[in-house]
Amino acid sequence: MTAPIEAIEVSLGERSYPIWITTGLTDSAEPSHFAKHFQTAVGDCTHVVLIHDAAVANTIARSIEQQLAQADIRITSITIASGETSKSVSQLESIWNTMLESGTDRRSVVVAVGGGVVGDLAGFAAASFTRGLRFVQVPTTLLSMVDSSVGGKTGINLPGGKNMVGSFWQPQMVWIDTQSLSTLPDRDFISGMAEVIKYGVIEDADFFTWLQTNASRMIEKDPETLRYAIGKSCESKARVVAEDERETSGRRAILNYGHTFAHAIEATAGYGVCLHGEAVSIGMQMAAHLAIAMELCDPSLLEEQTAVLSAAKLPLVWKDADPERMLPVMSHDKKVSHGKLRFVLPDRIGHVAMVGDVPTDKVIAAIHSAHL
Numbered sequence: 491m492t493a494p495i496e497a498i499e500v501s502l503g504e505r506s507y508p509i510w511i512t513t514g515l516t517d518s519a520e521p522s523h524f525a526k527h528f529q530t531a532v533g534d535c536t537h538v539v540l541i542h543d544a545a546v547a548n549t550i551a552r553s554i555e556q557q558l559a560q561a562d563i564r565i566t567s568i569t570i571a572s573g574e575t576s577k578s579v580s581q582l583e584s585i586w587n588t589m590l591e592s593g594t595d596r597r598s599v600v601v602a603v604g605g606g607v608v609g610d611l612a613g614f615a616a617a618s619f620t621r622g623l624r625f626v627q628v629p630t631t632l633l634s635m636v637d638s639s640v641g642g643k644t645g646i647n648l649p650g651g652k653n654m655v656g657s658f659w660q661p662q663m664v665w666i667d668t669q670s671l672s673t674l675p676d677r678d679f680i681s682g683m684a685e686v687i688k689y690g691v692i693e694d695a696d697f698f699t700w701l702q703t704n705a706s707r708m709i710e711k712d713p714e715t716l717r718y719a720i721g722k723s724c725e726s727k728a729r730v731v732a733e734d735e736r737e738t739s740g741r742r743a744i745l746n747y748g749h750t751f752a753h754a755i756e757a758t759a760g761y762g763v764c765l766h767g768e769a770v771s772i773g774m775q776m777a778a779h780l781a782i783a784m785e786l787c788d789p790s791l792l793e794e795q796t797a798v799l800s801a802a803k804l805p806l807v808w809k810d811a812d813p814e815r816m817l818p819v820m821s822h823d824k825k826v827s828h829g830k831l832r833f834v835l836p837d838r839i840g841h842v843a844m845v846g847d848v849p850t851d852k853v854i855a856a857i858h859s860a861h862l
């Protein structure tokens with residue numbers, strides 16, 4: 491049976507690109523579907539810098555390397571240790587040096603194979619080396635498939651702030667093969683569910699209704715169910731990014747729902763202790779508590795969100811949540827405007843608003859809600 495493949499377009503004028511979603515097509519070498527779509531997307535290419543997570547070195551990264559080599563493309567392969575601590579200045583410097591030593595030039599293409607850490611890091615290496623190389627994303631975790639590989643946010647962390655250095659740099663193509671999820675550890679898979687559920691809360695009420703029935707089933711990883719949920723998530727992200735590519739009008743900031751709290755949890759816990767999606771789940775709960783305290787929404791919203799996050803087995807509480815440590819980190823949030831924090835808060839399922847002038851005591855109470 492022929493493996494299915496579907497395309498979603500990210501419409502950004504001359505920077506538009508396709509997201510291909512399939513199951514099992516990357517391994518089928520005859521004909522090489524990946525190489526064919528790659529060449530259509532990037533045009534002429536004789537050298538690829540293949541930056542991949544160590545966890546996929548012997549699986550999808552190897553398949554891609556073989557297929558590109560068969561197409562007479564020279565490969566420089568760079569392996570990145572799994573985990574958030576790799577999104578660092580020192581790791582980026584090491585990539586730049588390898589690029590220099592391997593004769594990477596402006597016609598080279600960077601291909602990122604891995605989760606959000608590898609995609610963000612490789613994307614920023616592509617954006618910065620010789621002031622910009624073409625770039626292809628091959629996300630291999632649920633979180634990177636539904637979120638970080640789409641939309642062009644690239645970057646690294648500083649010890650005091652997540653994603654503090656980076657750039658907007660769109661890929662030429664995103665290639666999603668759900669086969670990679672079959673070997674993804676459950677904890678990482680579940681972490682990705684937070685970003686899937688986020689789309690239902692922020693802008694797609696019908697998808698939220700679908701998740702109310704299907705969130706718990708996704709862990710079974712039925713390929714058709716996965717492709718549907720990943721497709722809906724990517725459509726949602728592509729819609730928002732097309733409206734506000736560089737987060738200038740404020741529309742794109744809705745994708746940051748739960749993230750003001752989440753980034754502070756990740757930084758204060760120590761990167762990698764709480765996975766990004768786990769922190770987003772807890773951060774969404776804090777944001778919903780805050781929205782209720784600000785009388786923006788009915789408490790039933792929190793109940794519905796709690797039910798779907800719980801069905802996906804996501805954490806809802808963080809016992810170490812400490813306002814005294816989190817508030818200074820939150821002051822570096824990229825949504826801060828004229829020194830004031832702004833939050834993305836829901837007013838109903840499927841709709842959020844950007845809210846400034848939030849009293850600090852209400853923010854502290856929202857952080858404390860994570861102890862309940």
Ligand SMILES: O=C(O)C(=O)C[C@@H](O)[C@H](O)[C@H](O)COP(=O)(O)O
Pocket residue numbers: 637638641643652653685742743745746749824
């Ligand atoms: O793509 C976006 O825009 C998002 O905000 C999506 C987030 O889920 C993602 O974690 C993003 O990297 C956070 O961006 P940041 O600007 O808050 O660092």
